[in-house]
Amino acid sequence: MKIAIVCYPTFGGSGVVATELGLELARRGHEIHFITYSQPVRLALLNPNVYYHEVNVPEYPLFHFQPYELALSSKLVDMVKLYKIELLHVHYAIPHAYAGYMAKQMLKDEGINLPMITTLHGTDITLVGNHPFYKTAVTFSINKSDFVTSVSQSLKEDTIKLFNIKNEIQVIPNFIELDKNIVDPSISCRRSVIAKENERIITHISNFRKVKRIPDVIKIFYKIQQQIPAKLMMVGDGPEKEKAEYLCQELGILDKVIFFGNSNEIDKILSYTDLFLLPSETESFGLAALEAMAWSVPVISSNSGGLREVNFDGVSGYLSDVGNTDEMAENALKILKDMTTLNKFKENALSVAKRFEIKNILPLYEELYQKAIDKFS
Numbered sequence: 001m002k003i004a005i006v007c008y009p010t011f012g013g014s015g016v017v018a019t020e021l022g023l024e025l026a027r028r029g030h031e032i033h034f035i036t037y038s039q040p041v042r043l044a045l046l047n048p049n050v051y052y053h054e055v056n057v058p059e060y061p062l063f064h065f066q067p068y069e070l071a072l073s074s075k076l077v078d079m080v081k082l083y084k085i086e087l088l089h090v091h092y093a094i095p096h097a098y099a100g101y102m103a104k105q106m107l108k109d110e111g112i113n114l115p116m117i118t119t120l121h122g123t124d125i126t127l128v129g130n131h132p133f134y135k136t137a138v139t140f141s142i143n144k145s146d147f148v149t150s151v152s153q154s155l156k157e158d159t160i161k162l163f164n165i166k167n168e169i170q171v172i173p174n175f176i177e178l179d180k181n182i183v184d185p186s187i188s189c190r191r192s193v194i195a196k197e198n199e200r201i202i203t204h205i206s207n208f209r210k211v212k213r214i215p216d217v218i219k220i221f222y223k224i225q226q227q228i229p230a231k232l233m234m235v236g237d238g239p240e241k242e243k244a245e246y247l248c249q250e251l252g253i254l255d256k257v258i259f260f261g262n263s264n265e266i267d268k269i270l271s272y273t274d275l276f277l278l279p280s281e282t283e284s285f286g287l288a289a290l291e292a293m294a295w296s297v298p299v300i301s302s303n304s305g306g307l308r309e310v311n312f313d314g315v316s317g318y319l320s321d322v323g324n325t326d327e328m329a330e331n332a333l334k335i336l337k338d339m340t341t342l343n344k345f346k347e348n349a350l351s352v353a354k355r356f357e358i359k360n361i362l363p364l365y366e367e368l369y370q371k372a373i374d375k376f377s
């Protein structure tokens with residue numbers, strides 16, 4: 001199949017899911033065209049069957065806001081015609097489903113009927129899309145998509161609750177590729193740069209937005225390090241990062257916290273992590289938690305949204321109410337208290353992660369693609 005994938009190219013989860021999906025589809029012989037405003041961070045272009053088409057938005061003094069949707073829909077139409085693309089898969093409703101719908105209409109005018117699948121990822125529904133200034137257009141573009149998927153049951157329920165949706169929503173969970181998780185022999189020496197032998201390594205990875213409750217991450221770690229020797233690795237960048245650095249300074253723990261910024265070495269970092277923290281306000285799925293579990297790292301998370309479908313309480317980690325940092329710290333200490341308990345949780349984390357292996361999830365997308373193409377042919 002010839003598939004166009006529209007996504008955000010940044011470190012966020014939806015872009016990562018879209019990129020990994022496209023790369024795996026390409027390995028399976030499909031022709032994949034990524035269409036976005038810069039090269040997706042996890043996209044290695046040296047893959048056969050993978051194309052990347054950049055959307056450029058020329059500046060003009062009259063534009064206070066650059067008309068990205070316009071440039072994206074034009075690019076879509078041009079690439080669909082040039083490469084004879086059969087299907088459009090847009091990740092994150094805003095503004096991709098809207099631009100995709102416009103492209104479909106333009107193509108229809110030229111006698112080309114292109115099916116469009118929209119995958120809802122989370123904040124496009126729960127935080128941004130729900131805003132009264134966007135809601136009308138988001139509802140319209142979800143209802144005009146030919147097929148709609150969501151990354152968790154919880155997100156499906158939120159979508160139905162928040163929008164007047166007429167379409168069926170199929171849940172296709174996010175996935176993980178486990179085969180690539182091979183421990184690099186240089187890892188133990190890298191670990192020793194970060195922490196001493198007796199120190200536990202705790203990690204948080206996110207885009208450092210408010211929804212991630214970064215101060216809670218710090219508070220949980222503060223309580224942990226009062227009881228056991230530990231280091232905290234803060235990976236990612238965003239608006240809450242600087243405040244977090246000051247909070248660590250105030251609490252006198254700055255020497256125990258390493259702020260990495262955005263990293264392309266997530267796998268290496270996770271391979272020597274003992275515990276992952278994700279106390280988010282809301283999380284439609286929690287891909288970062290799944291990525292940690294795939295490296296046998298147990299997770300302390302909030303129990304919001306789709307996290308309950310990923311992190312199993314008392315098995316792969318623990319879940320607490322949003323903001324209950326005391327309980328989160330207690331649970332963390334329960335896991336870290338001795339090697340036998342930690343190893344049990346590590347084993348469990350990996351076995352839960354295996355349910356989300358790419359080889360189990362990808363066929364669901366392939367079936368849906370086929371159904372969409374058949375419907376339009």
Ligand code: GMT
Nearest residue numbers: 012013014121122123283284285286287
């Ligand atoms: O976390 C974000 O705000 C980024 C957002 C994205 O588009 O990258 O993440 C959402 O999509 C991820 C991939 O499906 C999910 O794993 C995240 O849970 C979801 N974030 C939220 O719901 C807050």
